[in-house]
Amino acid sequence: MNIVLFYHSILSDWNHGNAHFLRGIVRELQQRGHQVQVFEPQDGWSLQNLLEGYGPEKLDELQHYYPGISTNFYTADTLNLDAVLHDADLVLVHEWNDHALVKRIGEHRSRSRYQLLFHDTHHRAVTERESMARYDLTHYDGVLAFGQVIRDLYLQQGWTTRAWTWHEAADTSVFYPHPRPATYDGDLIWIGNWGDEERTAELHEFLINPVKELGLRAKIYGVRYPEHALKSLQDAGIEYGGWLPNYKAAEEFARYRVTVHVPRRPYVEALPGIPTIRPFEALACGIPLISSPWDDAEHLFTPGQDFLVARTGTEMKQCLHTVLTDEARAQQLAAHGLETIRRSHTCAHRVDELERICQELGLKVKALKKAAIAES
Template identity: 25%
Template sequence: MKIAFYGSSLLSSYWNGAATYYRGIIRALAARGYRVTFYEPDVWDRQKNRDIDPPDWCEVVVYEGTLEALRRATDRAHDADIVVKTSGVGFEDDALLGAALGAARPGALKVFWDVDAPATLAEVRAGPDHPLRFALEEIHVVLTYGGGPPVVEGYRKLGARECIPIYNALDPQTHHPVPPEPRFAADLTFLGNRLPDREARVEQFFLDPAARLPGQKFLLGGSGWGDRPLPPNVGYIGHVPTRDHNALNVSAKAVLNINRESMAEIGFSPPTRVFEAAGAGACLITDAWPGLGLFLDPGEEVIPVRDGQDLAELLPGLTPERAREIGRKALHRVLAEHTYDRRAEEVDRIFRRLIDTRAAEVAA
């Protein structure tokens, strides 16, 4: 089956936290026989900051950031059995949604894949005329990469026929244990771009504890933090390409995950960083959120903290031996239960069920 997949970027993780998710899902779907073409706009300097070359498991079409180029790209949706429009593409998202759905042939499966469902739902609820409200009438299924029951219920109230979470996971070919590198050595590392609904939480969970623990070494990676005043024991290393994530994760005593505010509030939203860290065998500390236990066992495979004070009290007493044990258990858990192969198996079942239903509707 052919999929036309319209997303932010498969080739670049620059200002694009969903890249790892897209790569893992699409590679695993390709292994199941799907032929995927990924369409991404040339915006936000992503093409200047590619992490990977075009892969052999997916055709990638990069189009200019113009409405004319967008329309040419969406015209090709007519050739696909499944048309996927994701959230947060970053260029004319509303126009892209309408054009991609409009170009789909009769009988094709139309999918909206939301990679930031809490934020999307808040935006749609605030806009009675939001285009997604009306598009849900023709979208056959909404897939999300997190959110659990609260997001499913939210989409159902907006009129979605179905909403099914397809959670982030691990691609063992990409994220796995490697030898540590001295340039990434730290007591605690955090990797995340500077975003409006994350900055206050980074202050609370990372920068405040750093200020309280001058004898501990902290490392901050991600785009946008260059002009932010930092405590003297926090090293800033800027954007970290995907190829360095494994070394970054294994070189610190522990790595920190901080969910964006909307995702932390709703819960059931493990970001890609959780599985990247666990896949490398790192000791993961995370802000506590509902549903964490569905993915990793708190206290055994991951350490949840309620706030910066929790973290400041925890970190000095975390021995390297305990950190390694937590990382070992996390790696075992994600390899057993949370790989993209397992997620793709679920997506395949969903797609085949809905395509059979569509075929019966068209025949009738």
């Protein structure tokens, strides 16, 4: 198939957690013989922050992990949809795009033959409902939602007439177990952005306080940490590493003995069944994971076997002590979680799902795929 993707960014993952999944999907589609083009705004905030803070050499480094990764920059004034979409079979529009662009592409679809899907990978359908309701999806063929509850909301609100659940997953070409050193750099690693005060209390209860009280050697990576957060890390003896390129996470996981997952409050309170990308990343890398509470309503994992669940800060300390003192239990958790990812939650699995959705929409995926492979 000829597939066109409108992303916020595929080059930058600065405060852009979806970049991992989006990159993995592009690579998997290309490996199957599909022709893929990515378009992103020339002035996208994620890429601008990356370039201003770390320089263009980081884009060269990205090529080492994703050889040949590329994008097409556009501005609203110069984007020629007739030229961009003239031979497209499938178009995906990610929900971090401007309302005007989403509507414009939909209007173009009304005069064309390709299939057009809106891709939602965020909690804004619940937390910023008015903004999401302003997306004009009139001419879209459906919505890909990264959780059943989001899918149902689009249908209940009448924002679309067709929607599918399409969870995120791990790109196992980058996220996989790396060799562990003879001596670990520390006990615990956490990779995540502080965010918009959506989990401040939770980060203290399930991460900062347990590390401090257990006297663990810990390191945290992420961006948008306010002064009070940095002070809390310092008081707890936690090293702060700043921004970490997403593609280097697997290498860092290998240098530590355990990690934790602390979901943001909207996912815990209003969006059951959506783990976000972080557990997929950790489990794919074979590091033991302990999570603060979230409702695995869609049974993606087996809590207690893929990872431990700590319902309170006290339980988090107990779980950390178990993993750090019982090597057999730690290895058992890591192996079970890794197997679950490989069996059900890779980008290859999600492309399988996407291809089935395309067939449901009337696209001749297999025939087009074979033709593309034969021509390559």
